[in-house]
Amino acid sequence: MSRAFADIAFTDTVRRLQQQDGSRETYSGLDRPDVERGDRLTAAEATFITARDGFYQATVSETGWPYVQFRGGSVGFLKVIDDRTLGYADFRGNRQLISAGNLAVNDKVALFLMDYANRSRLKVWARAEMLPVSGNADLAALLGDPTYRALPERLVILTVEAFDWNCPQHIPQRFTRDQLAPDLDAMRRRIRDLEQENSELKEFLMPASG
Template sequence: MPRKFGEIAFTPEVQAAQSERGSRQTYERYIANGPAGDTITPQIAEFIARLDGFYLGTVSSNGYPYIQFRGGTPGFLKVLDEKTLGFADFSGNVQYITVGNLSGEAKAFMFLMDYRHRQRIKVWGKAEYIEGDSALIEQVRVPNYKAEIERVILFHVEAVSENCPQHIPIRYGVAEVEAMIAPLEARIQDLEQQLGKALSNG
């Protein structure tokens, strides 16, 4: 189990709950013997490259968490280096809740889900938004998507934790389903043509 994950997630209150319920010593051993787990490894980068969406959590000034889904074509979430993720931020519904939250509190969280392969990765860190940096905007630009980029959101990684696949439902995207049924549709079309010829010759 990654050390940095434990340092962030296992607050004094969490540790007290673990002690009361008998799991504290087990997690202490896991954390003591585990890797740092504070970088984007090549394997995690490969995982991120195939995502078409993720959940971003920020914290408001009144202490409430705010979770937002961000979606795009695979590759829209960029691995800029082993400690930094970035993505383009468009106008959307112009509520600017994420931008406002990050203005007051940089702590943030990413929940990355790959339903197709039943994998999930949690990422803790600090986020910031940057406006007017044309070079950075080009780094996160999504090919063939013409909407204007208002800003770039950078996520500075502090801890990463991979979870087990238990209870994750398998879900397929439209493109994946279309690719799977394409041979079946072709076969049906071929059989219909054969049947049509047989009936016309009958």
């Protein structure tokens, strides 16, 4: 954990509850000025982020209600621009525009990036800025996906304020079809070989006619 994480997540109310629960002392060391700030992505975070094909994004409306959206795309569609900046292209969707509307009035956003196969989770707190595609050709080229048929409607730039890695204890281990493909292909080949071997064995053991 980092000082930036504690500054955002440990509000006065949270700290008071930690005090009542007896855990405040455990986390109090994060308040020391010599503790790493932890608001700049390292190579480990950058590698993890660029390997993802989706993430959960939380925003809050002007009425105070939170909204969580899953954003998916090609692997690496969430770009690491530098050690404080992420970005992605927002393509036309179901036209509800809930996340965009929330970000228009409250730029604070939280991301959960999951690697279920390795039971890893990275949490990111950031401030979002929505930019038009027109007039930002270079940025649109960086964040766009030429393999996706839809055109981006806006560009979302995220300035990282804090991040934190989670304990894997309760993360279920799951695998995608692509991750399982090599093992499944090997299994299918083995099944075909065994079926062929079984067929040949049956033919060999079958009594000769006549």
